[in-house]
Amino acid sequence: MQDYVYVDSRTTLQPLLEQYRQSELLVLDTEFVRTRTYYARLGLIQAYDGKTLALIDPVAIDDLSGFWQLLTAPNITKVLHSCSEDLEVFAHDGGIQPAPLLDSQIAAGLAGNGHGLGYAKLVQQYLGVALDKGESRTDWIRRPLTMSQLSYAANDVLYLYQLFPELKQTLEQQGRYQWALEESARMTKGRLTPPVREQAYLKVKNAFQLSSTELAVLRQLAAWRLDKAMKKDLALGFVMKDHALIALAKKQPRTINDIMRLKDLTDQEKRFYAKDMVNLINKVDFSSLPDPVDVLALKPAYKNAFKTLKGRLEQIATDTAVPMELLGSKRHINEYLGWYWNDKSGDTPLLLQGWRGQLVADALAKLPV
Structure with missing residues (x-):
């Protein structure tokens, strides 16, 4: 195990950041706790430039602005593994997204x-x-952290730094290193934009089952839940479950007694939020109804079109040794079909952009869907 430094003050952080700014490569990881909270609670940051492996304590250091600025330095390639959740942490705690970025899993x-x-x-x-x-x-918020925990955390950047050159060389030989940078950068898109509360209802499971009138109620309730979750730092499901919102949108109870008779809400949901629910439902504006949620899979032509596209993409994935899940997931295929059936209007689907477009555009253009 290589030595590491434990950084728990701005005094020790500053010279480390000055050193890291001279690096071309910085391997990173984070440890956090997220059980009932809306936001992850950052417990530790690991960083390694090949010279100094640092475990940075965000619980002890009250100002990490210099570190966050470092992550946007254009001369340093930031490498993380499977970094979707790390990017959430960077967005919330630092208000930044790392660039240039390479996700080693991608x-x-x-x-x-x-x-x-x-x-x-x-x-x-x-x-x-x-x-x-x-x-x-590990509970990464609890202090002090044990030697075993710190060694575990250090290993998450130590070995990634060691294997990265070989991984990069393989990609460069295949002409795919820029693909990896492109796909990694795509993961950062939109993460600094706060969620649109008026569109929160679109992410509620089974919203497609509702009529426009019911969706108007759900829109109001889902926006309220998002506000409550962010304000109280509670996971959405710990404010109110999706199925409870759907039930309220369908049944539209107008009094607290009506709420109390519902079997779809827990006793806690009724006790805490019955008054809020009644007020919200009674104030819904039905003069401006949302459009029904368009479920692509319900279209008559969907099944055959999806099968056709998936089959061609699977063949390309096999021929190029690119995982199908990365090349053309179900979401990617659905996005393409929605765009195709909408007279190719709107944003170009991801399947036709960048490295994916290089691999599949010609083949998809020849497919009848």
Whole structure:
């Protein structure tokens, strides 16, 4: 195990950041806790430039602005593994997204190592090192952290730094390194934009089942739930479950007694929010109704069109050794079909952009869908 430094003050952080600013490569990871909260609670930041492996304590340091600025430095490639949740943390705590960025899980997929390769398997495959994942359920907010926890955290950047050159070389030989950078950068898009409360209802499960009138109620309720979740830092489901919102939108109770008779809400939901629900439902503006949620899969031509596209994409995935999940997931196919059936209006679907477009555009243009 290589030595690491534990950074728990601005005094020790500043010279470290000055050193890192001179680097071309910085490997990063974060440890956080997220059980009932809307936002992840950041517990530790790991960073390694090949010279100094640092474990930075965001619980102890009250000003990380210099570190956040470092993550946008254009001369430093930031490397993380499976970084979607890390990007959420960077957006909320730092108000930034790292750039340029390379996600090693994406890079491994494009290099022909399969989809969703975990960090431990990646290290085993490239370096022959078996990692101990025994601290994966650590409470990273509690202090002090043990030596075992700190060693576990340090390993998450130590070995990624070691294997990165080989992974990069493989991609460059295949002409795919820029693909990996492009796909990694795409993961950062939109993360600094706050959720639109008026559109929160579109993410409620089974919203497609509702009529326009019912959707007007759901729109009001879902916006309220989002506001409450963000204000109280509670996961959406711990404010009110999706199925409860759907039931309220369908039944539209007008009094607290009506709420209390509903079997779809928990006793806690009734006790805390019955008054809010009644007020919200009684104030719904039915003069401006949302459009019904368009479910692509309900269209008569959908099944055959989806099968046709999926089959062609699977063949391309096999021929190019790019995982199907990365090349053309169900979401990608649905986005393409929605665009195609809407007279190709609106934003160009992801399947036709960038490296995906290079691989599939010609083939899709020849397909009858």
